[in-house]
Amino acid sequence: MINKYYTIQIFSSDGRTAITRRMSKALLILICTIFLLIVFGILTLVSFYGNVYVKAMRVKNLEERNKYLEEEFKKIETLQKDIAEITKQREKLEVALGIKDKTGDILIKKPIAKREKETQKEKIEDVVFENPEMEKYLKESKMMNKSIPNFIPVNGWITKGFDVVHKGVDIAAPVGTPIFSSMDGKVSFTGWDSILGNVIKVEGISGYTTVYGHCSKIFVKKGGFVRKGEIIASVGKTGRTDAPHLHYEIEMNGLNMNPELFFIKRY
Numbered sequence: 001m002i003n004k005y006y007t008i009q010i011f012s013s014d015g016r017t018a019i020t021r022r023m024s025k026a027l028l029i030l031i032c033t034i035f036l037l038i039v040f041g042i043l044t045l046v047s048f049y050g051n052v053y054v055k056a057m058r059v060k061n062l063e064e065r066n067k068y069l070e071e072e073f074k075k076i077e078t079l080q081k082d083i084a085e086i087t088k089q090r091e092k093l094e095v096a097l098g099i100k101d102k103t104g105d106i107l108i109k110k111p112i113a114k115r116e117k118e119t120q121k122e123k124i125e126d127v128v129f130e131n132p133e134m135e136k137y138l139k140e141s142k143m144m145n146k147s148i149p150n151f152i153p154v155n156g157w158i159t160k161g162f163d164v165v166h167k168g169v170d171i172a173a174p175v176g177t178p179i180f181s182s183m184d185g186k187v188s189f190t191g192w193d194s195i196l197g198n199v200i201k202v203e204g205i206s207g208y209t210t211v212y213g214h215c216s217k218i219f220v221k222k223g224g225f226v227r228k229g230e231i232i233a234s235v236g237k238t239g240r241t242d243a244p245h246l247h248y249e250i251e252m253n254g255l256n257m258n259p260e261l262f263f264i265k266r267y
Contacts, residue, residue: 007021008022008023147208149208149250150183152171158170161260162258169247178231179215179232181210182262185210186223187224189201190218190222195240196238198213212233212246213239214235219234220232
């Protein structure tokens with residue numbers, strides 16, 4: 001059997017020199033086979049690492065997605081807590097604004113004038129004491145009680161308390177809810193304030209001054225005398241405010257005091 005040979009010549013660029021190699025058919029097939037195996041191996045490695053890279057990117061994307069979802073779940077939990085708190089505050093405001101009744105409280109929509117006979121029946125009869133000092137003490141005690149602002153002047157819900165900046169308390173109530181004077185005293189001011197809107201100031205004989213702000217209507221005049229429990233105005237939202245409420249302050253010899261410390265009962 002005659003072996004077949006192949007001659008391979010490689011010429012230089014100028015064509016003068018050449019490299020001549022003679023190889024058998026079997027050697028040529030072996031070289032081509034090795035070359036093809038190398039190419040196939042390279043392609044296989046590229047494909048394998050390509051798949052690994054794609055899977056790694058997917059895992060990374062899933063991790064980022066999971067992290068994003070965890071953050072969103074935390075936001076949802078925070079939002080649910082906020083909604084629960086808002087619902088609680090809304091229920092309080094519903095009670096304060098008259099949308100929902102609160103057990104034990106009576107929300108008065110409009111000022112109701114008492115008839116003369118009813119007023120007379122409500123007067124406390126004078127008690128005669130054998131000891132004149134006791135009678136004097138009782139009268140002075142009654143007078144002192146009338147001059148101390150010791151109850152909430154409007155039927156509502158306290159929405160903002162007393163602090164260094166906020167010199168009183170805010171009591172939410174529907175527009176038109178009557179405002180009662182919390183003590184006997186002289187009306188020292190009725191008029192407009194750029195922040196509190198319609199304002200009333202009542203000065204008592206014990207050094208107390210009470211301030212009623214954001215009033216809708218004022219039913220008393222400057223210089224007049226008001227009794228404890230007398231309707232002096234109605235709740236509004238005049239001045240700088242977004243919702244109807246009474247801004248209520250208590251001053252003692254010019255010093256602002258926390259009204260909540262005086263609240264003993266509702267009128």
